[in-house]
Amino acid sequence: MNNFELYVPTKLVFGEGEIKKLTDLVPKGKKVLMLYGGGSIKKNGVYDQVTEALSSHKVVEFSGIEANPQYQTLLKALEIIKNENIGFLLAVGGGSVIDGTKFLSSAVLYEGDTPWDILANRIRTYEGLPFGTVLTLPATGSEMNSGAVVSRKETQEKLTMGGPGLFPQFSICDPTVIRSLPQRQLANGVADAYTHVMEQYMTYPANAFLQDRISEGILQTLIEVAPKVLTDPNDYVAASNFMWSCTMALNSYIQKGVPTDWSVHMIAHELTAHYGIDHARTLAIILPSAYTKKFDQKKEKLAQYAERVFNIQTGTVEEKAKVAIQKTEEFFHSLGIKTKLSDYTDNYQGFGDTVAENLKAHGMVKLGEHRDITPEVAAEIVEMAY
Amino acid sequence: MNNFELYVPTKLVFGEGEIKKLTDLVPKGKKVLMLYGGGSIKKNGVYDQVTEALSSHKVVEFSGIEANPQYQTLLKALEIIKNENIGFLLAVGGGSVIDGTKFLSSAVLYEGDTPWDILANRIRTYEGLPFGTVLTLPATGSEMNSGAVVSRKETQEKLTMGGPGLFPQFSICDPTVIRSLPQRQLANGVADAYTHVMEQYMTYPANAFLQDRISEGILQTLIEVAPKVLTDPNDYVAASNFMWSCTMALNSYIQKGVPTDWSVHMIAHELTAHYGIDHARTLAIILPSAYTKKFDQKKEKLAQYAERVFNIQTGTVEEKAKVAIQKTEEFFHSLGIKTKLSDYTDNYQGFGDTVAENLKAHGMVKLGEHRDITPEVAAEIVEMAY
Structure with missing residues (x-):
């Protein structure tokens, strides 16, 4: 066995009906950006559960993060985070939405020339903007790790990033979300x-x-x-x-x-x-x-x-x-x-x-x-x- | 499967020769109380490795925590923590030393009449004094959980305690420590x-x-x-x-x-x-x-x-x-x-x-x-x- 360091600080909240715990899991007093994909969460009831749980939080929404999240799309969300003074990110989706949110968590605090450097130069993230997730598609494991993959259409690139600053603070995994998949x-x-x-x-x-x-x-x-x-x-x-x-x-x-x-x-x-x-x-x-x-x-x-x-x-x-x-x-x-x-x-x-x-x-x-x-x-x- | 919440934020540092990482793992600028048992760590080399790694830290020692850690013994350590203004605890030992350290982590911040209440009244600990561990005896798992067992000789009691404030910040597990057991x-x-x-x-x-x-x-x-x-x-x-x-x-x-x-x-x-x-x-x-x-x-x-x-x-x-x-x-x-x-x-x-x-x-x-x-x-x- 090789030597190793293990550090997995994400709080996992698992089971049917647990989305309502968002009310206490998402910090109050911070403006929240809720990120999601193409809108399937509006059909399967997850969107309603999330917005109900966050009815007393200040929430801004950003939708349209695609499968294999695209850099150009994420840059639009980055603008909103900066302009709206967002203090917490909530990813509601599968691995793509969560990965995109990890990129944003890192990018908003990145001080280099262009956030693409984080991927192109493999810059590890030691501190990110805090975020949590509501998982809607079991697959990638992104809900309990600190890695992400982001794509860039114009260059046909798909690159990885990560670092100890990119663990979700919490992830809610309700297995009933698979019913509508x-x-x-x-x-x-x-x-x-x-x-x-x-x-x-x-x-x-x-x-x-x-x-x-x-x-x-x-x-x-x-x-x-x-x-x-x-x-x-x-x-x-x-x-x-x-x-x-x-x-x-x-x-x-x-x-x-x-x-x-x-x-x-x-x-x-x-x-x-x-x-x-x-x-x-x-x-x-x-x-x-x-x-x-x-x-x-x-x-x-x-x-x-x-x-x-x-x-x-x-x-x-x-x-x-x-x-x-x-x-x-x-x-x-x-x-x-x-x-x-x-x-x-x-x-x-x-x-x-x-x-x-x-x-x-x-x-x-x-x-x-x-x-x-x-x-x-x-x-x-x-x-x-x- | 029942619903569950999982939260295990301890950083585990595992493998031969890893005790030297204490230098960076133990915060500088805080006075450290190093807790251990009957002195076997002075024979097997662990004491030397720990003190060398902490040579630039301010360290006070407390030895004599016995198997099935005794409340009366721990009260003596509690006095030292308060009198010496200790800011970080380092348990160097097996489950008994680690459990005793968890009790101290909780007791030093406990505001009730007597710290025995934590055990007798099953009071959960949400915030404790930060601590880390160097494991010298694989057995109890105390190095990566938030539970502890403390004994009281005069009443023949052996009671459990715990809470999310009692996870070690880190635990170093070097398997070669078993050689001398x-x-x-x-x-x-x-x-x-x-x-x-x-x-x-x-x-x-x-x-x-x-x-x-x-x-x-x-x-x-x-x-x-x-x-x-x-x-x-x-x-x-x-x-x-x-x-x-x-x-x-x-x-x-x-x-x-x-x-x-x-x-x-x-x-x-x-x-x-x-x-x-x-x-x-x-x-x-x-x-x-x-x-x-x-x-x-x-x-x-x-x-x-x-x-x-x-x-x-x-x-x-x-x-x-x-x-x-x-x-x-x-x-x-x-x-x-x-x-x-x-x-x-x-x-x-x-x-x-x-x-x-x-x-x-x-x-x-x-x-x-x-x-x-x-x-x-x-x-x-x-x-x-x-």
């Missing part, structure tokens, strides 16, 4: 959380027995509840275990003391930036070929995963490891998620080289737990996923 | 952590799939590393997984959203208060008879535990559940811990009634996840453990 988003949420675990777990044996067990427990839970989540989002047992698994998949606990990969995400981000394919689906496209390409380095851990998560007890390490990749791809298929780039676009020839160029441009030339996935290797992984 | 304390640590998980896990099925998986993962890890910890505490892999399991066993995560029992602890505390038997050993005495007494209520979960932790796949629910209790007792025996009260004292006749009287005196008349363990039932459980 389209099946496509539910499937994406499961695949996203599943891949988050895999990025932290599927490396090489690192003698972190407990971290492995917890990761396997999240994967097993997601596999158990996914069919119920997709067929009956009113099933509260499935919904609550799904939502809690998504949070635990990326709230730091399983990444501490272990090597992590994250190459699947870094390569997959390029597919969203270029083709606009849903984030979760780009992960499902890249993961199988990434693990096939790095098979020799990952086979021991893949075999452990086969044994413990899929109960494959026979065969050699190599055989078990191959079954593990196959079972993972089958799990994505069971969610209705296709795992080849050609399932999403006809215009894929040469895209491996494009990814390689983009990774170079962003300085991401050594990916994976061994830092040996060069842009050229990434290109091969993309080509294997055509 | 006597085998008895190592065995106690494993049994203590194991029972902490059981108190939160072994109730009834509550549709908290992920919490169950994490609990089972901690139990499996403890079972895996225990023999290595006892035979070779220099084994860093075993030591680090042991230490991290002890923290995760009682840092709130597995207790959220589920019913919890804690009757084993409440009954067992009486054995320590009366006979002075090691805390962990009293748990091992009470647990098997408590689960036997409440067999019908716990059998589904006992069977799940048998299947997943001990890989018992054949038999009825009842048969698996019985094997589960037996396997648990065997695990305690494998640690060299005996599980009958008569193994520790000849003077046990009538002690069941004494426990019943004491529980009544402390207002603990409804224990267990169903609140149906009356003092009379507790007496029976104690008698079954003779």
Whole structure:
């Protein structure tokens, strides 16, 4: 086990009917900017619950934060924060709205030339404007961590940021919000959380027995509840275990003391930036070929995963490891998620080289737990996923 | 899954050689009271590491906090805190030193008549004097939670306290500290952590799939590393997984959203208060008879535990559940811990009634996840453990 520091100060408020606690969670005496997306919260009742809970607070609204939150959109919100003297941000949405809010939390206190520097120059945020969240889409785990991803359309960039100043002060997770979600988003949420675990777990044996067990427990839970989540989002047992698994998949606990990969995400981000394919689906496209390409380095851990998560007890390490990749791809298929780039676009020839160029441009030339996935290797992984 | 709030703001600093980070973790400009126990830290090198890291801080020392920290001892430390205008507490020790420090953190700001009220009247602490810890004995989990247990010899009382103001600001966990621990304390640590998980896990099925998986993962890890910890505490892999399991066993995560029992602890505390038997050993005495007494209520979960932790796949629910209790007792025996009260004292006749009287005196008349363990039932459980 590697040395680690663990610090997760977000207060999580979990369960049906908890949105009303906003009244006490959001500080009084500060002007609040409530941020949300395309307006689905006005159809599913969340908007009404939030505004009722905040009826005695001063609240300004900003809507229209899109999936893969766009820098240009967020700059408009930044203007409002400065002009209106906003003292607290409330994100009501999924990972995109929360990530956008994290960017704003950082940007409003940033003193450099342009807030894009925070992303382009990977500037860590040690202090941000305080914010809380009401989660409407379990998937990214952004509600209980300090990372964010922001996109910029005109340059086709999708970059990450973070720092200890970017934890939500609180996050309210009411599992009943999934009832109104389209099946496509539910499937994406499961695949996203599943891949988050895999990025932290599927490396090489690192003698972190407990971290492995917890990761396997999240994967097993997601596999158990996914069919119920997709067929009956009113099933509260499935919904609550799904939502809690998504949070635990990326709230730091399983990444501490272990090597992590994250190459699947870094390569997959390029597919969203270029083709606009849903984030979760780009992960499902890249993961199988990434693990096939790095098979020799990952086979021991893949075999452990086969044994413990899929109960494959026979065969050699190599055989078990191959079954593990196959079972993972089958799990994505069971969610209705296709795992080849050609399932999403006809215009894929040469895209491996494009990814390689983009990774170079962003300085991401050594990916994976061994830092040996060069842009050229990434290109091969993309080509294997055509 | 039940609704829950989760808030664990302690910064955990984990790994070999991390004690040196105290230099930056302990605030400068405040007078520090360093609290420790009987002086074992002067033999194992921890004292030297701490004082070196704090060589530019103003530090006062208080030693002599005993196992099951005594109220009378702590009152002496309280005097020093007030007289010396101490601004930060640093606990260097195991659960007893940390629990004693939590009491002091609360007591110094308490404005009532006598600080014993905090325990006797179960007053929750919302603000305490800031403190950090250096853990020297993995067991209680006190390094990453906000609870404490304090004893009072003259009344043979052992009572609990807590509140959101009592989280350590940081805790440093260096697994190499176990190298100098006597085998008895190592065995106690494993049994203590194991029972902490059981108190939160072994109730009834509550549709908290992920919490169950994490609990089972901690139990499996403890079972895996225990023999290595006892035979070779220099084994860093075993030591680090042991230490991290002890923290995760009682840092709130597995207790959220589920019913919890804690009757084993409440009954067992009486054995320590009366006979002075090691805390962990009293748990091992009470647990098997408590689960036997409440067999019908716990059998589904006992069977799940048998299947997943001990890989018992054949038999009825009842048969698996019985094997589960037996396997648990065997695990305690494998640690060299005996599980009958008569193994520790000849003077046990009538002690069941004494426990019943004491529980009544402390207002603990409804224990267990169903609140149906009356003092009379507790007496029976104690008698079954003779």
